[in-house]
Amino acid sequence: MKDEDLIEQIIPLWYSSMAWANELLIRAFKLEQAQDILKTEFRGLHQVPGTNWFIRTHGIGVDIFKTVEVGGIDFDFGKPDPDEWRLKIFFEKQYNDGQLPYAEYQCLSDDEDRLKLAIKNVLSN
Numbered sequence: 001m002k003d004e005d006l007i008e009q010i011i012p013l014w015y016s017s018m019a020w021a022n023e024l025l026i027r028a029f030k031l032e033q034a035q036d037i038l039k040t041e042f043r044g045l046h047q048v049p050g051t052n053w054f055i056r057t058h059g060i061g062v063d064i065f066k067t068v069e070v071g072g073i074d075f076d077f078g079k080p081d082p083d084e085w086r087l088k089i090f091f092e093k094q095y096n097d098g099q100l101p102y103a104e105y106q107c108l109s110d111d112e113d114r115l116k117l118a119i120k121n122v123l124s125n
Contacts, residue, residue, distance in 0.1 A: 003118035035077040071097040
């Protein structure tokens with residue numbers, strides 16, 4: 001399978017992870033809308049109540065993860081589509097969490113330049 005095909009396969013996972021993350025924030029922190037997590041009282045690093053997940057707010061976004069670089073998604077509110085940098089981070093988080101088949105994606109995980117090029121080609125189309 002071509003590198004670009006592998007990256008295209010994770011795009012739907014990006015969108016479903018965004019939907020999951022927004023719902024998690026609303027329900028776990030009792031928010032009216034997910035971006036309320038950016039309010040002062042929620043800023044910084046917090047464990048999601050009743051889970052093994054963590055959140056870290058940043059600028060206009062949030063990083064949701066199990067451990068550093070494992071699981072979840074890092075995104076900015078108001079930017080529903082992935083950019084090259086965020087999709088690379090997402091790929092690494094999902095790969096490290098075992099959510100992507102190692103045999104298929106190892107070639108991209110082992111070669112950062114190859115991964116960046118595949119992401120760039122997919123997002124430019």
